Amino acid sequence: MLKNLLYAILLGVGMAACLADRDDAASGITSEEAIATEVTSEDAIPVPNPAEFLIAKGRVGSIRIGMPIDEMRQLKLPGLQLKDTTLRLEGQNYTAHVLSSDISPSGLVIEQQCEPTCQVWRLSIRDDDYKTAQGIGIGSKFSEVQQHYPIDYTAQGEAGFVAVSKAAGFSFVLDKDQLNKIQRNNLKPEDILANTLVKGILVY
Incomplete structure (x- = not known):
């Protein structure tokens, strides 16, 4: 049994x-x-949405100029990490934020203004994964920039030597080592060599 x-x-x-x-x-x-x-x-490791790397007028991905910092902190961005940092500009320390990922460690620096509430003031591109819809990003040549964006003027600023496009709301930080050091402060857009590289982009 x-x-x-x-x-x-x-x-x-x-x-x-x-x-x-x-x-x-x-x-x-x-x-x-x-x-x-x-x-x-x-x-599985979360993969960032490619749309978060798109540089556009007044915004980069989901981060837009004028966005309240409290609203920015509440964004759900899989694969991306937001951390506070400190920037020193014109001899003063300022609170800023860095949005980065494993594939883009340098990321996006988010600068703020607090008058009286804190809002996104300027976005600084530090990583070559970020591109405009026309494919312009860090590593692009100045001639490629000029094909898509009108350059109003060039100047030396706290971020470096920049080529400013008012219509786009971008400042392209150029490789200073490729510029004429003696004439740098007097250089005009037509004086910049075509193969001068973009080292950063400011969105404002």
């Missing part, structure tokens, strides 16, 4: 295993693949 009972139990277990294998086979998934899928889904 006991022997028959044990046999029935073992038979039931064996049939259940066969049915499970048959279901996996019918769905085209092996036991090893099912385990791998489960592990992968649990350990």
Whole structure:
């Protein structure tokens, strides 16, 4: 009697295993693949939305000029981390924020103004993953910039030597090592060599 009972139990277990294998086979998934899928889904690292790397007039991704800092902190941006930092401009320290990811560690620097509430004042591109819709970003040539954006003037500022496009709301920080050091303060857009590289972009 006991022997028959044990046999029935073992038979039931064996049939259940066969049915499970048959279901996996019918769905085209092996036991090893099912385990791998489960592990992968649990350990998956969030990937940033490509739209968050788009530079546009008055904004970069979801971060826009004039956005309240409290609203910015509430944004859900998978794969991106927001951290506070301190910038020193014109001899004074200012609170700012850095939005970065594993693929773009230099990220986006978000500067603020607090009058009286804190809002996004300026965005500084530090990583070459960020591009405009025309593909302009860090590493682009000045000639490529001019093809898409009218340059009103060039000047030396606290961020470096910049080429300013008022219509776009961008300042392109140029590689100072490619500029004439003696005439740098008097250089006009037509004086900048075509292959001068963009080292940063300011959105304001």
